[in-house]
Amino acid sequence: MNRVWVVFRKEASELFRDRRVTTGAFIGPVFMVLMFVFLFGMIQRQVDKPPPPPVAVVATQLDKFSEDILNKSNSKRIDVVTMDSAKARLAKGEVRLAVEFGPALEASIGRGAKITVFYDQTEPMSQIALARFREAVLAAIKPIAERQLKAMGIDPETAQPVQIDAQAIPRPPGLGGSPLIGLLPYLVVLWAFYGGFGIASDLVTGEKDKGTLETLLVSPVERREVALGKFLALCLVCLFSSLATFVAITACGALRLQAVADLFPTGLQVTPSSALVVAMVLLSLVALFAAVLLAVSARAKTVRESQTTLTMVSFLVLLPAVFSQFLGFSGQEREVWVKLTPVLNSAQVLREALLSRIDWPGVGLTVSTSLILALALLGLAVRTFESEKMLGKE
Amino acid sequence: MIVAKGLSKRFVGPKGSTIDAVVDVSFEARPGKVLGILGANGAGKTTLLRVLSTVIRPTSGAATVAGHDIATEPAKVRSSIGFLSGSTSLYGRLTSRECLAYFGRLNGMSGQAMAQRMDFVIERLSLAPFLDQLCDRLSTGQKQRVNIARAILHDPPVLFLDEPTAGLDVLSSQAVMEFIEESRDQGKTVVFSTHIMTEAERLCDEVGVIHQGAIVARGTVSELRSTSPSLEHAFLGLVGYVRGAVQS
Numbered sequence: 001m002n003r004v005w006v007v008f009r010k011e012a013s014e015l016f017r018d019r020r021v022t023t024g025a026f027i028g029p030v031f032m033v034l035m036f037v038f039l040f041g042m043i044q045r046q047v048d049k050p051p052p053p054p055v056a057v058v059a060t061q062l063d064k065f066s067e068d069i070l071n072k073s074n075s076k077r078i079d080v081v082t083m084d085s086a087k088a089r090l091a092k093g094e095v096r097l098a099v100e101f102g103p104a105l106e107a108s109i110g111r112g113a114k115i116t117v118f119y120d121q122t123e124p125m126s127q128i129a130l131a132r133f134r135e136a137v138l139a140a141i142k143p144i145a146e147r148q149l150k151a152m153g154i155d156p157e158t159a160q161p162v163q164i165d166a167q168a169i170p171r172p173p174g175l176g177g178s179p180l181i182g183l184l185p186y187l188v189v190l191w192a193f194y195g196g197f198g199i200a201s202d203l204v205t206g207e208k209d210k211g212t213l214e215t216l217l218v219s220p221v222e223r224r225e226v227a228l229g230k231f232l233a234l235c236l237v238c239l240f241s242s243l244a245t246f247v248a249i250t251a252c253g254a255l256r257l258q259a260v261a262d263l264f265p266t267g268l269q270v271t272p273s274s275a276l277v278v279a280m281v282l283l284s285l286v287a288l289f290a291a292v293l294l295a296v297s298a299r300a301k302t303v304r305e306s307q308t309t310l311t312m313v314s315f316l317v318l319l320p321a322v323f324s325q326f327l328g329f330s331g332q333e334r335e336v337w338v339k340l341t342p343v344l345n346s347a348q349v350l351r352e353a354l355l356s357r358i359d360w361p362g363v364g365l366t367v368s369t370s371l372i373l374a375l376a377l378l379g380l381a382v383r384t385f386e387s388e389k390m391l392g393k394e
Numbered sequence: 395m396i397v398a399k400g401l402s403k404r405f406v407g408p409k410g411s412t413i414d415a416v417v418d419v420s421f422e423a424r425p426g427k428v429l430g431i432l433g434a435n436g437a438g439k440t441t442l443l444r445v446l447s448t449v450i451r452p453t454s455g456a457a458t459v460a461g462h463d464i465a466t467e468p469a470k471v472r473s474s475i476g477f478l479s480g481s482t483s484l485y486g487r488l489t490s491r492e493c494l495a496y497f498g499r500l501n502g503m504s505g506q507a508m509a510q511r512m513d514f515v516i517e518r519l520s521l522a523p524f525l526d527q528l529c530d531r532l533s534t535g536q537k538q539r540v541n542i543a544r545a546i547l548h549d550p551p552v553l554f555l556d557e558p559t560a561g562l563d564v565l566s567s568q569a570v571m572e573f574i575e576e577s578r579d580q581g582k583t584v585v586f587s588t589h590i591m592t593e594a595e596r597l598c599d600e601v602g603v604i605h606q607g608a609i610v611a612r613g614t615v616s617e618l619r620s621t622s623p624s625l626e627h628a629f630l631g632l633v634g635y636v637r638g639a640v641q642s
Binding site: 210211212214216217218219220221222388391 | 444447449450451469470472473475477479481482483484485486497500501502541544554
């Protein structure tokens, strides 16, 4: 037992001198927990007290009673003339619901009263808004309906005083109509990073460890050229990895297997403008990721140090990517801070592009944010390459 | 031709501490001659060669290599040198042929000129049997032969060889020494750092003994050992070795 203790003490003291243990076993979990608590707290607050959802209302035949329902549903009312224009705004994601009240609603309760509501099944906030709207309608009509039905000798429990005709607008055509639309941008973003993550340390720091860097630096090639060559190689791997995600998803759909048939109800096609946005966002995103990977691995003295630092950096990619999954519940997808948050903005724009909703200023802001950060990090990496400490032996 | 005048290199540590790795080193190395830099581990041999090959910049002093200033024309200096050391490695996931082609292209070679030069080094260093094997799968001796080929592929007039036989068996060491002799006979300027006295005695036309970054003696091998029973004794005396005490 005494020798077990001796071995244990030696192992423990060695382990706690290893930065991978201190960062991986302590700083990492604390950082992750804090971020997740903050993230889910924010989402919970949004779900409990959501901002008034914008609702398009066909306002041609609104009576006072209908207006009261809208007020009670805590909606931000946007009047439109026809249901078609309301549905168009819903498809663009500008409103959460498209509502049309039947004529003289209050007077027709219990006599064929009807409210037509369209919602977007691809948007969580649209479904939440529908549920809240239903609650508001039922709360408003309940006392009137019960009174009328009792006067007619009908049990209110068995009658339906108002028909709420809730219909989903058609799913967008192509890949955007897949129920996987929420997951796909998350996977694409994640693999754009993790594709290069595995080889970045070997590509740069590994050259220091193996002695090939010195062989390279005594050749006539400029260090800036070495850095840029490696940057492009990392871009290629990151891009390849993220595109492989698209390929895997479309291959699943193209095989037409019964098990996954329901996941691709509207086919696999992507419009040219959506494809252009996907390409722009992906290229800027892989440039950002490649620059991050290059800058970190160039500064590390050993492969182990590089891997430890990259693991920590990967949380900064993982968290916005995870958050993109829940962004729909926060109702803040169109806020400027989302468009300026790296990674999160790319995931959101990819999703919108696949849904054929292209917000060009948002695309521009997202691409610019990624490229500016990529250039700054690439500059840092080039400076590290040009430093004498690059060989890591001085 | 290499001319170094007052070269110094000082490293600054993370807490502001300084290490003078090379101190006021001056020398000339001529074509067709082998200049030996003789020193113990940590004496400053590798730092001196890295300064001359422009991998690191000198803190003070100047040098020209094949007529090019190391401070103002570093790319031309690197085009004029072949650098080989015990720590310069090859890319394990490339074959020997791919490795040579890669460094040939980095040196601006292409087409027929590169193909001819490749054929020459492959023939000269007997690389053909393992030319298409991944470098990771080569023996230490085979790797060093490919490394030599890599260093001379662009036919540089100057060779920097930093302990090139480190870790090699006697046969591989012999091949490296023959290569140095041939390079000298071809009129190349060779700077060869070592701490192995027999290698210095065999190869060097002139020797500079480096200790704590400074050249403490220069001359031919016979001049250095004229007052000592052997070059080893002369070297130990020059670096202040005291029996029973290990010097850094």
